[in-house]
Amino acid sequence: MLKFPEENPKELLKLFEEVYSNARIFYLLKTALDLNIFDYLDEFKSAEELARGLKTDPFLTEYILKILHKLGILEFKDNKYRNRGLANIYLRRDSEFNIITPLNYYFENIKNWENLKLILENKLKNKNESLGKMFSKVIKRMADECKCWELKKVLDYVSKYDEFKNAKKLLDLAGGHGLYAIGFSMLNENLKCYVFDLPEVIEETKKFIEKYNAKNVFTIAGDFYGDDIGSGYDIIFTSYNPGGKNPKIAKKVYDSLNKGGLFINKQFFLEVEENIMDYLNNMEWNFFRPKGLKKNKLRYTFEGDLKFSEYISYLKSIGFEILDIVDMSKLLDNEYYSSTKMIVAKKI
Numbered sequence: 588m589l590k591f592p593e594e595n596p597k598e599l600l601k602l603f604e605e606v607y608s609n610a611r612i613f614y615l616l617k618t619a620l621d622l623n624i625f626d627y628l629d630e631f632k633s634a635e636e637l638a639r640g641l642k643t644d645p646f647l648t649e650y651i652l653k654i655l656h657k658l659g660i661l662e663f664k665d666n667k668y669r670n671r672g673l674a675n676i677y678l679r680r681d682s683e684f685n686i687i688t689p690l691n692y693y694f695e696n697i698k699n700w701e702n703l704k705l706i707l708e709n710k711l712k713n714k715n716e717s718l719g720k721m722f723s724k725v726i727k728r729m730a731d732e733c734k735c736w737e738l739k740k741v742l743d744y745v746s747k748y749d750e751f752k753n754a755k756k757l758l759d760l761a762g763g764h765g766l767y768a769i770g771f772s773m774l775n776e777n778l779k780c781y782v783f784d785l786p787e788v789i790e791e792t793k794k795f796i797e798k799y800n801a802k803n804v805f806t807i808a809g810d811f812y813g814d815d816i817g818s819g820y821d822i823i824f825t826s827y828n829p830g831g832k833n834p835k836i837a838k839k840v841y842d843s844l845n846k847g848g849l850f851i852n853k854q855f856f857l858e859v860e861e862n863i864m865d866y867l868n869n870m871e872w873n874f875f876r877p878k879g880l881k882k883n884k885l886r887y888t889f890e891g892d893l894k895f896s897e898y899i900s901y902l903k904s905i906g907f908e909i910l911d912i913v914d915m916s917k918l919l920d921n922e923y924y925s926s927t928k929m930i931v932a933k934k935i
């Protein structure tokens with residue numbers, strides 16, 4: 588008792604204190620979204636006013652507001668709080684650009700981390716859902732995610748090409764929600780757009796086509812590994828497609844394009860693991876192995892995938908000219924996309 592251990596425990600205590608605080612903030616944000624706090628804060632309100640509206644404890648409600656202010660989500664003036672512009676755009680349910688669905692995905696996913704021991708011991712039952720069912724959920728999240736920034740940036744970028752302006756037929760391969768195809772059809776009225784995806788997913792695509800009343804967007808249900816993807820396309824666009832680094836799919840795309848047509852392929856090309864974030868994300872990627880998806884160890888990579896430089900060489904070898912390689916972190920002004928590239932290749 589009167590002896591000191593060899594090392595001061597402060598480093599370890601600090602680490603736990605820090606991660607515990609981040610976890611508390613995580614659940615505080617979850618609660619703020621669950622209570623739809625941001626729906627109430629389009630105008631300045633005091634903690635008491637908000638607590639009255641929400642029927643919550645005024646004392647704790649005030650702390651939540653203070654913390655949201657310190658996190659940069661709320662403004663504070665004369666003892667009252669209001670959404671910053673960011674919260675109004677992205678965190679209110681009635682905003683066209685709200686990202687509440689994709690954010691809720693974090694709160695859903697954290698449950699796997701609570702069960703990490705069971706996952707490690709292979710004791711957690713793999714959800715036995717089909718690939719189509721799984722992707723039907725994924726694409727709804729991706730639709731909300733992309734429509735507030737990435738979608739418009741990509742549409743604007745692609746629509747600058749003369750090949751796009753003159754195109755008559757476009758394929759959005761593994762298009763999921765179909766928002767890219769829908770957007771392209773709005774930018775070129777002479778364009779017929781086709782969304783190719785798994786049959787179950789296509790049922791969801793149809794709902795998006797209807798929602799946006801997109802008259803020139805059609806669907807093709809199939810599996811791009813085994814089925815015909817059609818022909819005579821002037822543009823084949825594909826985004827975050829599990830076959831997007833696979834040479835067999837690239838060859839299929841080449842054969843389906845008209846001469847002079849463009850292949851625009853936006854993909855995540857992670858080749859090295861650099862930091863804790865990568866390790867965490869790659870662990871998560873390996874938690875479950877849905878049937879029919881041949882995952883490799885690094886996230887978003889699959890059996891048969893080529894590395895970025897190999898993929899580019901392969902495209903050239905089959906007759907594509909590389910017109911551009913877009914660094915998506917620059918296009919989207921977001922470091923998160925540092926491993927994402929959009930390849931623009933022309934069939935010569």
Ligand SMILES: C[S@@+](CC[C@H](N)C(=O)[O-])C[C@H]1O[C@@H](n2cnc3c(N)ncnc32)[C@H](O)[C@@H]1O
Nearest residue numbers: 722729761762763784785788809810811826827
């Ligand atoms: C990550 S999502 C990308 C959706 C959309 N392109 C985007 O960028 O937001 C991958 C898409 O690939 C589709 N997909 C996966 N495997 C497929 C296959 N074998 N044949 C056709 N589509 C497939 C999924 O259904 C899903 O829509």
